[in-house]
Amino acid sequence: xxxxxxxxxxxxxxxxxxxxxxxxxxxxxxxxxxxxxxxxxxxxxxxxxxxxxxxxxxxxxxxxxxxxxxxxxxxxxxxxxxxxxxxxxxxxxxxxxxxxxxxxxxxxxxxxxxxxxxxxxxxxxxxxxxxxxxxxxxxxxxxxxxxxxxxxxxxxxxxxxxxxxxxxxxxxxxxxxxxxxxxxxxxxxxxxxxxxxxxxxxxxxxxxxxxxxxxxxxxxxxxxxxxxxxxx
Numbered sequence: 001x002x003x004x005x006x007x008x009x010x011x012x013x014x015x016x017x018x019x020x021x022x023x024x025x026x027x028x029x030x031x032x033x034x035x036x037x038x039x040x041x042x043x044x045x046x047x048x049x050x051x052x053x054x055x056x057x058x059x060x061x062x063x064x065x066x067x068x069x070x071x072x073x074x075x076x077x078x079x080x081x082x083x084x085x086x087x088x089x090x091x092x093x094x095x096x097x098x099x100x101x102x103x104x105x106x107x108x109x110x111x112x113x114x115x116x117x118x119x120x121x122x123x124x125x126x127x128x129x130x131x132x133x134x135x136x137x138x139x140x141x142x143x144x145x146x147x148x149x150x151x152x153x154x155x156x157x158x159x160x161x162x163x164x165x166x167x168x169x170x171x172x173x174x175x176x177x178x179x180x181x182x183x184x185x186x187x188x189x190x191x192x193x194x195x196x197x198x199x200x201x202x203x204x205x206x207x208x209x210x211x212x213x214x215x216x217x218x219x220x221x222x223x224x225x226x227x228x229x230x231x232x
Contacts, residue, residue, distance in 0.1 A: 005052035012045035015207040037210040047077035062187040075115035093150035110138040157222035
């Protein structure tokens, strides 16, 4: 498992450096999106480095008695980076800051549900799945915000890139609970397969969509020019 985790670290670390370099072409007060996106990949890079060194993990016993590796540091990564991703998307949509904060709160509850279940409860304990379902419940307001509410506050320049970023995020984030059910939940997939699939999801959601966002000069500049004080 070390090789894919090391590859994940290198991709995320390189993306972080690239986002920093890209920010240099903007005035300091107009680097908000670059800094947020850079922090996303930077935090994720550290998490992948920790996992590559076999840290931030615990043994998880499944219903059939098999023991698998549970990387709890991955959830620490998500608890920090997914709110930043939502902040990026919410600011791009020119959504009210109070509503962005509400959606981020729902996101934290969603992540905690996925983390606490496997750590505190046995594989066959209904409490584990109850927490998972509660986490999925808090995912619903996030979906509604990105797919409905935030689309009402978009500027014309931001709309095309927002649709790519938001739709891409929704599709990718919907894959995470499926992965949880097949890995942390039931153990249908091996540790190695889990690492690779989560790696692909993380790379696309953080590095891939990050490059699309930061390459959209007109969209992010238009948002910041429209309400510069709010984004500083």
